[in-house]
Amino acid sequence: MQFLNAAVCVLAAFSASFALPALAQETWPTKxxxxxxxxxxxxxxxxxxxxxxxxxxxxxxxxxxxxxxxxxxxxxxxxxxxxxxxxxxxxxxxxxxxxxxxxxxxxxxxxxxxxxxxxxxxPNVLAVATASPLKSLQDLVETGKANPGKLTYAQVHASSGHLSMELLKQTVSTCVSGSTGTRNCTTLGLTGVPYTGAKPALEALADNKVSMLITNLDAVAPLVRSGKLRALAVTSLFRNPQLPDVPSISEAGYPGFKAVxxxxxxxxxxxxxxxxxxxxxxxxxxxxxxxxxxxxxxxxxxxxxxxxxxxxxxxxxxxxxxxxxxxxxxxxxxx
Known part of the structure; x- marks a missing residue:
């Protein structure tokens, strides 16, 4: 009997040692x-x-x-x-x-x-000034490839917009392999112009100091709706309800493009x-x-x-x- 009582006590203590953490988790949070x-x-x-x-x-x-x-x-x-x-x-x-x-x-x-x-x-938004001759993403791609270095973009270093632009440049580049095994590539020849943040970059775009930028939807949408900027595309997979008339880059010819x-x-x-x-x-x-x-x-x-x-x-x-x-x-x- 003494052995049985001792075993019961040990078992109870053993069970309690596991019950306490469980109980603590059940009552979380307490502060x-x-x-x-x-x-x-x-x-x-x-x-x-x-x-x-x-x-x-x-x-x-x-x-x-x-x-x-x-x-x-x-x-x-x-x-x-x-x-x-x-x-x-x-x-x-x-x-x-x-x-x-x-x-x-x-x-x-x-x-x-x-x-x-x-x-x-x-999403981010690819935008140009209202007076820009670029009316679509295809206009931008054709102009950039035909005139390397002519088009510029406002670049906030290492921002989401900067990397979205780099992904776009890499996505639209086309390469053809030659008979000797060499690869001839046509790239989107854009030149980055550095800015310290989205606000000065947007101001530069509105003043036609740069050709385009990519930046956050919440910063661009009011300027697009007021007519100060034109949105060419959004970087999400599908259109965004805030700019329902603006196609996604994926929809505009580059399926699967997404940078959010x-x-x-x-x-x-x-x-x-x-x-x-x-x-x-x-x-x-x-x-x-x-x-x-x-x-x-x-x-x-x-x-x-x-x-x-x-x-x-x-x-x-x-x-x-x-x-x-x-x-x-x-x-x-x-x-």
């Missing part, structure tokens, strides 16, 4: 969370992050406090305790393009994080699976057929709300793709 946004306050990425923080806070029953940082915030998130109380805004710049530009980046987006859900993606900005939510590697599953579920609850979803769609964004496994695979493919584009273009990391 406020923080969402690191590795961008200054006020920009489009910050606004998307704050919307996620607000919606998740309501669903979880605990506030999600926003912490704006510089680019070092992603590294800080990678080193944070994986207890479910630190989240980070992930996106095309910090988690894909940065890897393409800097092989010695001090964090690894595939090894240091668990990616929970992609919130949305938004995207954001989502991630956490440090080792965050408990039960926490990841709960966050994944609440992202879906917050942005499927809700007012928050309508708010994003009104800005021209495509709401994705993917599963963790899909978001992880998506980021892996984005890193590989932008590495290829950067290598071919010979783009160097900004100083």
């Amino acid at each position: 406020p969370l923080r969402l690191i946004i590795p961008f200054p306050a006020g920009g489009s990425s910050d606004q998307l992050g704050r919307l996620m923080a607000k919606e998740l806070g309501q669903k979880l029953g605990q506030p999600v406090q926003v912490e704006n940082t510089d680019s070092k915030g992603t590294k800080a998130a990678a080193g944070a305790a994986p207890d479910g109380y630190t989240l980070v805004l992930s996106g095309v710049g910090t988690n894909a393009i940065s890897h393409a530009l800097n092989p010695n980046l001090d964090y690894d987006s595939l090894k240091d994080f668990v990616h929970i859900s992609q919130l949305s993606e938004g 900005s995207w954001v989502g939510i991630s956490a440090p590697k080792g965050t408990p699976p039960a926490v990841v599953a709960r966050l994944e579920k609440e992202m879906e609850n917050a942005f499927k057929a809700t007012e928050a979803r309508k708010q994003l769609e009104a800005q021209g964004l495509v709401v994705v709300v993917s599963r963790s496994v899909d978001y992880t695979d998506f980021i892996r493919k984005e890193i590989e793709r932008w590495r290829r584009v950067v290598k071919v273009a010979g783009i160097q990391s900004p100083a």
